[in-house]
Amino acid sequence: xxxxxxxxxxxxxxxxxxxxxxxxxxxxxxxxxxxxxxxxxxxxxxxxxxxxxxxxxxxxxxxxxxxxxxxxxxxxxxxxxxxxxxxxxxxxxxxxxxxxxxxxxxxxxxxxxx
Amino acid sequence: xxxxxxxxxxxxxxxxxxxxxxxxxxxxxxxxxxxxxxxxxxxxxxxxxxxxxxxxxxxxxxxxxxxxxxxxxxxxxxxxxxxxxxxxxxxxxxxxxxxxxxxxxxxxxxxxxxxxxxxxxxxxxxxxxxxxxxxxxxxxxxxxxxxxxxxxxxxxxxxxxxxxxxxxxxxxxxxxxxxxxxxxxxxxxxxxxxxxxxxxxxxxxxxxxxxxxxxxxxxxxxxxxxxxxxxxxxxxxxxxxxxxxxxxxxxxxxxxxxxxxxxxxxxxxxxxxxxxxxxxxxxxxxxxxxxxxxxxxxxxxxxxxxxxxxxxxxxxxxxxxxxxxxxxxxxxxxxxxxxxxxxxxxxxxxxxxxxxxxxxxxxxxxxxxxxxxxxxxxxxxxxxxxxxxxxxxxxxxxxxxxxxxxxxxxxxxxxxxxxxxxxxxxxxxxxxxxxxxxxxxxxxxxxxxxxxxxxxxxxxxxxxxxxxxxxxxxxxxxxxxxxxxxxxxxxxxxxxxxxxxxxxxxxxxxxxxxxxxxxxxxxxxxxxxxxxxxxxxxxxxxxxxxxxxxxxxxxxxxxxxxxxx
Numbered sequence: 001x002x003x004x005x006x007x008x009x010x011x012x013x014x015x016x017x018x019x020x021x022x023x024x025x026x027x028x029x030x031x032x033x034x035x036x037x038x039x040x041x042x043x044x045x046x047x048x049x050x051x052x053x054x055x056x057x058x059x060x061x062x063x064x065x066x067x068x069x070x071x072x073x074x075x076x077x078x079x080x081x082x083x084x085x086x087x088x089x090x091x092x093x094x095x096x097x098x099x100x101x102x103x104x105x106x107x108x109x110x111x112x113x114x
Numbered sequence: 115x116x117x118x119x120x121x122x123x124x125x126x127x128x129x130x131x132x133x134x135x136x137x138x139x140x141x142x143x144x145x146x147x148x149x150x151x152x153x154x155x156x157x158x159x160x161x162x163x164x165x166x167x168x169x170x171x172x173x174x175x176x177x178x179x180x181x182x183x184x185x186x187x188x189x190x191x192x193x194x195x196x197x198x199x200x201x202x203x204x205x206x207x208x209x210x211x212x213x214x215x216x217x218x219x220x221x222x223x224x225x226x227x228x229x230x231x232x233x234x235x236x237x238x239x240x241x242x243x244x245x246x247x248x249x250x251x252x253x254x255x256x257x258x259x260x261x262x263x264x265x266x267x268x269x270x271x272x273x274x275x276x277x278x279x280x281x282x283x284x285x286x287x288x289x290x291x292x293x294x295x296x297x298x299x300x301x302x303x304x305x306x307x308x309x310x311x312x313x314x315x316x317x318x319x320x321x322x323x324x325x326x327x328x329x330x331x332x333x334x335x336x337x338x339x340x341x342x343x344x345x346x347x348x349x350x351x352x353x354x355x356x357x358x359x360x361x362x363x364x365x366x367x368x369x370x371x372x373x374x375x376x377x378x379x380x381x382x383x384x385x386x387x388x389x390x391x392x393x394x395x396x397x398x399x400x401x402x403x404x405x406x407x408x409x410x411x412x413x414x415x416x417x418x419x420x421x422x423x424x425x426x427x428x429x430x431x432x433x434x435x436x437x438x439x440x441x442x443x444x445x446x447x448x449x450x451x452x453x454x455x456x457x458x459x460x461x462x463x464x465x466x467x468x469x470x471x472x473x474x475x476x477x478x479x480x481x482x483x484x485x486x487x488x489x490x491x492x493x494x495x496x497x498x499x500x501x502x503x504x505x506x507x508x509x510x511x512x513x514x515x516x517x518x519x520x521x522x523x524x525x526x527x528x529x530x531x532x533x534x535x536x537x538x539x540x541x542x543x544x545x546x547x548x549x550x551x552x553x554x555x556x557x558x559x560x561x562x563x564x565x566x567x568x569x570x571x572x573x574x575x576x577x578x579x580x581x582x583x584x585x586x587x588x589x590x591x592x593x594x595x596x597x598x599x600x601x602x603x604x605x606x607x608x609x610x611x612x613x614x615x616x617x618x619x620x621x622x623x624x625x626x627x628x629x630x631x632x633x634x635x636x637x638x639x640x641x642x643x644x645x646x647x648x649x650x651x652x653x654x655x656x657x658x659x660x661x662x663x664x665x666x667x668x669x670x671x672x673x674x675x676x677x678x679x
Contacts, residue, residue, distance in 0.1 A: 020303065025295065032302050039306045039313075046317035073316065076265055080309055083272045087305070090279055091298050098295050101288045107299075109292040 001049055005041065012038035023112075025095045025105050029088065036084040040077050047073035123185045126176055130187065131666075133180070134196035134211045136173040137219050137256040140166055145249035153242055160234035163245045167230050170252065171223035177216040182645060191648060193662035195262070200671070203262075203664045204326045210262035210663055213649040214467075218259040218390055221471055222383055224631055225478045226252045228624035229376040232482050235620045237374045240285035247284070251277035251380060258387055262663050264312050264322040267391065271308065271356075275301050278384060281377045282369055293372040296365045304355040304362075311349030318342050325663035328398045328656055331407055343410055346399060350392065350411065357388025358448040360422040367429065370444060371437035375485035378440070379478035385444055386474055389451045393463075396455065397653040415456030416579045420586055423449030427590035430597045436484040439601060440477060443551050446590050447473040453583050454566055461569030463650035468643055469562030472635055476550035476559060479628035483543050486625070487605055490540065490615035536615040539622060541606050546629050548602065552595035558635040563587060565643060 012034050019031030047070030055071035057063045095105075102109040126133070144166035148159050180186045180194060187194065194211035197203070211219075230248055238244040254274025261267050279301075282294045316322055318341045319330040331342055355362040366385070370378050392415070400410045426445030433439050447469070454466035546557065553563040567587065570580045635642055652658060 020299075028299055032299065032306075035303070035306050039309045042310055043313040046313040048317075072322075073313065076313070076316070079265070079269065083269070083305075087272070087276070087298075087302055090276065091302065094279070094283065094291060094294055094298055097283075097286070098291045101291050107295060109288065109295075 001051070005045055005049060009038045009041050009045070012041070023106055023108075025098060025107055028107060029091055029095060032091065033088055036080075036088070040080055040084070043073050043077045043080060045073075047071075119183075120185070122179070123183055126180045126183075126186050129176075130180060131194050131196040131211075133173060133177060134194045134209045134260060135198065137170050137177075137223070138209070138253055138260065140170050140173065141249040141253040141256065145246040145253065148246040148249065149243075156238060159245045160230065160238060163230040163249065164227065164234070166249060167223065167227035167252075170256070171220070171227055174216065174220040174223040177211050178220050181211065181213050181216050182648075191652060191658070193659060195662055195666035197666055197668055200668045202668055203666055204321050204323045207266045208262040208323065208663055208666065209260045210659070211260060212659060212662075213645060213652055214390070214394065215259045217467065217471070217645065217649065218386070219256050221386075221474055222252065222255050222259065224628070225383055225474060226255075226380060228478060228482070228628050229379045232379070232621055232624040233374075233376040235618050237285070237376050240374060241283075243280070244284055247277045247280040248376075248380065250274075251281060253277075255383055255387060259390060262324050264315065264324060264327065268305070268308055268312060272305065274384070274387070275305070278381065281380070282373050284377060285374045287372075289368075290372045293365075293368040297369040300355060300362070300365045304352040307348050307355075308352035311345045311347075311352065314341060314345035314348065318345065323663065324395070324398045325656075325660040328401065329660060329664075331399055334407075336406065339406055342407065346395075346410060347414075349395065350414075353388050353391045353395070354418065354452075355388075356384065357392060357452060358385045358422065358445050359388075359418045359452055360425050360449070363422065363425075363445060363448075366445060367438055367441040370441040370481075371435065375481050378437070378481040382444055382474055382477040382481065385448045386451075386470060389448060389455065389470070392452065393455045393653070398656050398659065401656050402458070402654065409458055412456055412458060413579075416453055416583070419449050419451075419453030419456055420579070420582055421449070422452060423583075423586050423590055425449070427586070427593045430590075431593045433597070434601075434604075436487065436601060436605070437481075439597060440480045440484055443473075443480070443594060444477055446551075446594065447477065450566075450587060450590070453579075453586075457570070457573070457580060457583065459569055459573040460647070460650035460654050461572055462566055463569075463653060464643065464646040465562060465565030465567075465569045467646040467649055468558070468565055468635075468639075471642070472550060472558035472562045472632055475628050475632050475635070476547055479543070479625050479632070480547040480551065482621070482625045482628070483540065483547060486615065486617060486621060487540055487544070490536075491605060534614040536617045537606070539617065539626075540615060541602075543625055543629060544598075544602055544606065546632070548595065548598035550632055552598060553591040554595065556636065558632050558639070561636060561639050561643075563591065565646075 016031045016034035016038060019027045019034065022028065022031070050069050053067065053069045055069045055074055057068065061067050098109060099105050104111055106112070144162060148162060151159060177194065181192060182190055184190055186192065191213065196209040197206055198209060199206045226248065230245065233244060233248070251274055254270050254277055257270035258267055258274060261270055279294065279298050282297055283290055312322065315327060318338050319327055321327055321330060334342060358366045370381050373381060396415070400407050402408050423446060426442050426449050429442035430439060430446060433442060451466055451470055454462050549557045550559040553559040567584060570584055573580065
């Protein structure tokens, strides 16, 4: 499971960084989205990967991390998802404004001669 | 008078620790209230913004008094800890008001108040929701300065950034949207790095409380140390992007010079927030006495700071536009501060903290002043025609003077004409800003640089880095002076139209206030330096910070009082 998780995070980050460095605004926003997915998975995995245990306390079972999943990264990831989502929406608006003002979807607002 | 202070101290004692949350809550509630008001009620909104700014500033000054006064808290250097959720420190979020935080909050209060007064003159009409965004920005800044929890710091960073995106785009236009696009992209990427670093630190140490992190890192097994170092490096990259450290600062100049001037004045605080977080995290996580991890990354910090300082100084010299010039001086001060932080000597830190206050106030005043100068020069327009094409102000692309520029004074006899008061104000303020930014006597810029230099020379082991810093500090001051002299000559001594500037009192007041604050810093240099030295000593020994944060007791709730012990 660790290997699958690590591969998933790695592939998402790699594609995200590649897209982030592309010259089109839509590619940049896709790159940032993929990176934020990778980051969210990473935060989640920092609470150690565990199958079939809940982040809540059950009466009669000792409340240690051996018996429950770590609830903290799950709370963090929730916050990170919400903030990331809002920021992506905001970036999308700026992207459209830039497209409208400059008539191009190049990140610099003007086409480069190559 | 003493009785008045004694009464004030008792009042402060009564209001603590709740007073710590006031600089965050006041702007938040003000912003919420403003959002319910229609866009046409601008006068009411700007009045509200000024009132909220005043209340925030008074709260910040009261905190500053509480931290320093001998009769409040645990005497001088007491640390106010507020538990917002009433959970004890490692488990719940804490707000911590120590000397460093309260100083930064008070600085934020002064600059934000000046910016909101200035914006009431005209800039708040350039778009919608200016004042609520400024208040949210203020909330994010104050929260980031006061929080004692790493993840909470991330949240306040995002609040501040979200507001700054809106403020940067205020007024719209192609230049601002283009600069905003880059600014948002780099900050989203930096936020991802912040999250990765924070998550790694949590994964290794199992805590996000800064004070607790410091203790856990000191006790860490050697095999986990590499992970912590990697996490700290990733976190630092995010902070460097915000502070404007060299390879990560190419967004800064276009963004700061494209923003409307009261926004640029507030943005001068954002890089200082980056420097603050570097200083805070570095001293809390890797203090000098924690063995293997002590002062991890010092070389990188000094190196990046020096390169930033050098690049900023070259930029100052190479630019012709006033707004770009001011943005490059932001970089110069960021580089200076990062290097001074990296040197790791308390005497240098004390000088750097004083310099931070002085340079932030001066840059903020300079941004506001530039707006007035540009409007005077361009006969009422805020942005000159040449600004759109990227040309130099009074030269065409092939560096020949524009036709309407009066290079010699044959047109008018100069004697016998009194200098109009408006020009005198602009000119004197410009000279004041130039002295402050270049660090020349007699103003506070000089005192700050002098304190840093004397700290460097008095330090026990001055290596090559200290000498390089000393040389670059003097060189950057010299280059700034040349650039500002040139700009002053261009803008004040060659007048194409010679119209008398119309300066509304509401625009003169904030600039005059910021410069007067610098003057007050110069006159009251001794108490301010004492505060800065005490702050630096406390940063060197974070044990008091640990004890205060982890020792904060929760207030028992109504149900707890009887049953549970």
